[in-house]
Amino acid sequence: MAxxxxxxxxxxxxxxxxxxxxxxxxxxxxxxxTKRKEPTNKTTNDxxxxxxxxxxxxxxxxxxxxxxxxxxxxxxxEKGFERELKYCENQQTCFVDEMKGDQRLSHIIFRxxxxxxxxxxxxxxxxxxxxxxxxxxxxxxxxxxxxxADDINVLEMEIExxxxxxNLDIDMAEAVMRVExxxxxxxxxxxxLKRDLLLYAKRNPELFLELVNDxxxxxxxxxxxxxxxxxxxxxxxxxxxxxxxxxxxxMNVPFDEHPYSALAAWFKTDEGMEIYSNIEKxxxx
Numbered sequence: 001m002a003x004x005x006x007x008x009x010x011x012x013x014x015x016x017x018x019x020x021x022x023x024x025x026x027x028x029x030x031x032x033x034t035k036r037k038e039p040t041n042k043t044t045n046d047x048x049x050x051x052x053x054x055x056x057x058x059x060x061x062x063x064x065x066x067x068x069x070x071x072x073x074x075x076x077x078e079k080g081f082e083r084e085l086k087y088c089e090n091q092q093t094c095f096v097d098e099m100k101g102d103q104r105l106s107h108i109i110f111r112x113x114x115x116x117x118x119x120x121x122x123x124x125x126x127x128x129x130x131x132x133x134x135x136x137x138x139x140x141x142x143x144x145x146x147x148x149a150d151d152i153n154v155l156e157m158e159i160e161x162x163x164x165x166x167n168l169d170i171d172m173a174e175a176v177m178r179v180e181x182x183x184x185x186x187x188x189x190x191x192x193l194k195r196d197l198l199l200y201a202k203r204n205p206e207l208f209l210e211l212v213n214d215x216x217x218x219x220x221x222x223x224x225x226x227x228x229x230x231x232x233x234x235x236x237x238x239x240x241x242x243x244x245x246x247x248x249x250x251m252n253v254p255f256d257e258h259p260y261s262a263l264a265a266w267f268k269t270d271e272g273m274e275i276y277s278n279i280e281k282x283x284x285x
Contacts, residue, residue, distance in 0.1 A: 061113025161205035175221030219264035
């Protein structure tokens with residue numbers, strides 16, 4: 001008998017399909033930059049800002065101080081004549097020629113050196129802020145926004161001056177500080193010079209920046225150094241510069257001019273440039 005053929009079962013593996021996982025990310029939304037909204041106050045038709053105002057006396061601050069509320073005048077340039085002023089609480093203007101009916105005079109009194117005027121009293125505010133003859137003389141209006149702007153200007157100038165001082169080379173630093181401390185700058189170490197330069201820039205930034213931008217300040221310093229070392233000689237009346245070695249006159253100082261400012265200007269002339277080169281060689285030798 002023939003044997004039955006055995007049939008083998010062949011396992012067919014199903015291909016594995018990898019599922020692709022898609023991770024959805026939320027889109028990045030940039031938040032809009034918000035600008036700070038400055039506080040605003042309402043204004044009248046004539047542009048007057050309606051707000052509380054504070055006025056301060058200048059100088060001494062007595063417990064009580066009264067300023068005139070009548071018999072005062074303000075020159076109106078548009079009308080071409082003086083107009084009488086008066087503060088009356090029952091009137092809607094401080095100009096006498098615009099008042100109607102009875103005029104009940106009111107006092108204007110500072111307490112402990114200050115006068116707070118609420119936003120409703122626009123007549124008194126306008127009298128004090130615009131027309132009163134003692135404005136900015138015996139009292140002033142407190143303006144915090146203007147004060148902040150002034151403070152910012154001062155601080156920015158101070159930063160500019162300090163940055164300029166930080167970047168000055170040693171010759172320019174010496175030239176600037178010589179204006180402040182005179183010949184004593186020659187005895188200062190580089191650290192002392194740098195320190196005093198930064199302090200000077202912080203203490204008086206406006207003058208410091210003027211000196212830094214003054215093209216003559218280096219030439220003045222050059223002339224002073226030459227005189228200190230005896231290369232140049234300045235006469236006792238400070239009217240003549242001459243050579244220190246032989247007293248030969250170099251230049252006369254014009255009347256009412258600082259001798260070293262005049263010398264700096266002279267160094268820019270054809271004759272002065274030649275002398276400058278000669279002195280420079282001696283200083284560097």
